[in-house]
Amino acid sequence: MPVMGVSGYVHCNCLRDGRARPPAELSDIVVDRDGCWDVSDGDWRRRLVLNEWLQRACPHREMEFITERVANHGFLGRFSSEMEELGRQHFPVLEHVLSQLNAAPVPAELGQAALAEVDYFIQRAFIEDDALLYEAGTDVVIWDEAYGRAVEQAADLGMGVDLGGFFVRRACEDGDVELFRATRFTQEVVDPGDDTTPPSVRFADGTHEVTLPIGPIGYPGVGPERVPANLETRTRPPTLHDYRFSVYALRRLFAAAVETGNPINWC
Structure with missing residues (x-):
């Protein structure tokens, strides 16, 4: 499972709430199995129209409520070691999410429990220079x-x-x-x-x-x-390439999933 350069994003609700109004030829916008915006018939010409419209559809870039870079060099190993020291029984949701990183979307329903686990980790992990x-x-x-x-x-x-x-x-x-x-x-x-x-x-x-x-x-x-x-x-001190930044990025993604009710997708 590749973990270099993995990012996560959560869609906004501008389309659902009527703040983003697609043109008539895009009346059938859907979210595909990978969490990406698409047209129902997959027609490549209409996809081009969709991609162009997404750039200006709403205040959010490509209708993404939040985008965070998550995984970097050594992230899984170091994060997993910290969870091991604190007791893996405290992190059932995080372990599931990490096992699916850069694969399956994370349902919004897991967001609240994941937030609690991340906060538990942040409060107790031995994080230092x-x-x-x-x-x-x-x-x-x-x-x-x-x-x-x-x-x-x-x-x-x-x-x-x-x-x-x-x-x-x-x-x-x-x-x-x-x-x-x-x-x-x-x-x-x-x-x-x-x-x-x-x-x-x-x-x-x-x-x-x-x-x-x-x-x-x-x-x-x-x-x-x-x-x-x-x-x-x-x-x-902590840098962009340290796992602790990934922990806070995960927290922001889980919080966005709770706020919007939308899943976390990986790219």
């Missing part, structure tokens, strides 16, 4: 908090990035032990390793350094032979 690791002094993103944590299984070592900076931890029976943390630091490959010996990397931030049997932090998609020497963490 993202943490990213950059090559210092550049806009090159090396690591996004959403990537998770890399683990060096042989040494029980793991590294990652969070709002407190970059970290390296060792897994122990009593819990993780943090070996290094910094927001601005250097890395140096002391030993590249081979088939029998793990690599060794020195991390230093000017006041503390540690050398560990773990692979270096590399550029995305680039082999270990080229790694950045200077790194820094930064936080990033």
Whole structure:
């Protein structure tokens, strides 16, 4: 199921309420199975007339009460993870809607329940800025908090990035032990390793350094032979490409469905 660039829209009621008056040749306007305006016989010539008329039929563009971009990169995975943490039993309608995203229209009858679930999510979800690791002094993103944590299984070592900076931890029976943390630091490959010996990397931030049997932090998609020497963490506020914007877009669509009594359609 594709989820890149999915938008949702809800039709206005201008045609139903007589505020939009089609010409005589468009007296049989219908909504097709995909939620689009059409003429009953599907004649392509009359469709051209319809498409032209929709541009000026009422104050709403193409008689759409609201149009919202919903899905973007990583939306389903991140949103689903948040719902999992809060308990999926609280989101039966949202789970159904997401499973049909970019497919079947959402009936207006589901709007009120969906609004309640979205509000529950917004009030309780742990929504904060993202943490990213950059090559210092550049806009090159090396690591996004959403990537998770890399683990060096042989040494029980793991590294990652969070709002407190970059970290390296060792897994122990009593819990993780943090070996290094910094927001601005250097890395140096002391030993590249081979088939029998793990690599060794020195991390230093000017006041503390540690050398560990773990692979270096590399550029995305680039082999270990080229790694950045200077790194820094930064936080990033929500952007258009974050799932939380999709959550609020969904809320506006559900509210429009409740207000108009019309379904949400996808495009």
